[in-house]
Amino acid sequence: MTNWAGNVAFRAGGVRRPATLDELRRLVAGGPRVRALGSGHSFSDVADTSGELVRLDRMPQEIALDGAAGRVRVGAGVTYARLAAALHAGGFALAAMASLPHISVAGSVATGTHGSGDGNRSLSAAVSGLELVTADGPLVTLERGDADFPGAVVALGALGVVTTLTLDVVPAYELRQYVLEDLPWDAPFDEVLAAGHSVSLFTDWSTVRVWLKRREELAAGERWGARPADGPRHPVPGMPADACTAQLGVPGPWHERLPHFRAEAPPSSAGDELQSEFALPRACLGDALAALHALGDRIRPALQISEVRTVAADDLWLSPFHGRDSVAVHFTWVGDWAVVRPVLRLVEDALAPFDPRPHWGKLFTRWPACPPRFAELVRRYDPDGKFGNDFVRRLVDIPDAT
Numbered sequence: 001m002t003n004w005a006g007n008v009a010f011r012a013g014g015v016r017r018p019a020t021l022d023e024l025r026r027l028v029a030g031g032p033r034v035r036a037l038g039s040g041h042s043f044s045d046v047a048d049t050s051g052e053l054v055r056l057d058r059m060p061q062e063i064a065l066d067g068a069a070g071r072v073r074v075g076a077g078v079t080y081a082r083l084a085a086a087l088h089a090g091g092f093a094l095a096a097m098a099s100l101p102h103i104s105v106a107g108s109v110a111t112g113t114h115g116s117g118d119g120n121r122s123l124s125a126a127v128s129g130l131e132l133v134t135a136d137g138p139l140v141t142l143e144r145g146d147a148d149f150p151g152a153v154v155a156l157g158a159l160g161v162v163t164t165l166t167l168d169v170v171p172a173y174e175l176r177q178y179v180l181e182d183l184p185w186d187a188p189f190d191e192v193l194a195a196g197h198s199v200s201l202f203t204d205w206s207t208v209r210v211w212l213k214r215r216e217e218l219a220a221g222e223r224w225g226a227r228p229a230d231g232p233r234h235p236v237p238g239m240p241a242d243a244c245t246a247q248l249g250v251p252g253p254w255h256e257r258l259p260h261f262r263a264e265a266p267p268s269s270a271g272d273e274l275q276s277e278f279a280l281p282r283a284c285l286g287d288a289l290a291a292l293h294a295l296g297d298r299i300r301p302a303l304q305i306s307e308v309r310t311v312a313a314d315d316l317w318l319s320p321f322h323g324r325d326s327v328a329v330h331f332t333w334v335g336d337w338a339v340v341r342p343v344l345r346l347v348e349d350a351l352a353p354f355d356p357r358p359h360w361g362k363l364f365t366r367w368p369a370c371p372p373r374f375a376e377l378v379r380r381y382d383p384d385g386k387f388g389n390d391f392v393r394r395l396v397d398i399p400d401a402t
């Protein structure tokens, strides 16, 4: 059994799929080592365990919208594809989505998953409450404002198995998606990234294309030296654009424009890939892009495409965007780790002056320091290391439960 891309072979003895909360609580209380698995889309070994993995896909897939309160309560196994369709049918929306809707809400939130937009925070920052089954089986409820809450949302599965999440919602909206090609390297990147609700730059560190998602039509003067694409495009050159959401400025519902990839199609390079991403302070945008542009010839042999996005600050302790508006620089690599690893090290060296924070669900080799209050939280919730795995033990000194 592997993750989506096939680069992590899970060491788990098996996958348990409880159908009720009681069954889940007994399973967690009774097992020496347990870990929740979402939709398995992480490239790092964050979801792995040598004990048993737990999938929540047989548990109730609740989606309870409370429009008046501006929130929705969601079963942890629900995917963003299902959630977005249900929200839209009820006249509501999420402010941000990732590039793909195939991923589970709980797994995405646990790693600090994000979309793009100067005004958009991570998907994790939309969480206002959660319920989780902790080590001995009790169900714990945490809400925004509780002391432990900012450590418990982006928690890498280390505190327990999350069963439900409550998310902020906004009224449904429409967006248009434009692709602009051949953006010059001296273009005002800050201005381009601020020109829509959600903006991405896709680059091979030679040419740059813009994915611009916004309510308004593109004005004739808004080109920044680029030209509108004459047909639909896939972010990865050479991949068929029919996997992508509608472009060419055709207005449509938020959830059919914000993700780059359609729920019914395989996203990105369909798993023939590895991925890495680093969050840097937003103010470092120009210097960081210049540093990587200078390394373009050495990066390209290992690269399929890079994506540059912006993410607003949040207050979640382990979030890559904690306390700072950020630019997120992403790499869709070729699928061969032996080719990718030395180039990833080169990129990490180049980004080191900008205080990079890695995406927990993607590949990196330099480990950041763990905030002490998160380490304290993990030890308090899970003193025996039941939810621990090699990934978490690289961050937090916890027992290796056997």
Ligand SMILES: Cc1cc2nc3c(=O)[nH]c(=O)nc-3n(C[C@H](O)[C@H](O)[C@H](O)COP(=O)(O)OP(=O)(O)OC[C@H]3O[C@@H](n4cnc5c(N)ncnc54)[C@H](O)[C@@H]3O)c2cc1C
Pocket (backbone or CB within 6 Å): 004, 035, 036, 037, 038, 039, 040, 041, 042, 043, 046, 047, 056, 076, 077, 097, 098, 099, 100, 103, 104, 105, 106, 107, 108, 109, 110, 111, 112, 113, 114, 115, 156, 157, 158, 160, 161, 162, 163, 267, 268, 269, 359, 361, 362
């Ligand atoms: C093609 C592709 C495109 C991507 N695009 C983006 C993007 O645009 N933006 C971005 O930020 N990331 C992106 N990612 C990364 C992805 O969003 C993260 O890896 C995310 O965590 C995947 O969610 P998942 O449900 O597959 O989680 P998994 O990989 O299954 O698990 C991730 C973590 O969550 C924990 N977890 C899962 N469920 C629970 C639960 N119920 N309770 C407690 N912990 C739980 C797991 O233990 C693990 O630690 C992309 C990945 C792929 C493959």
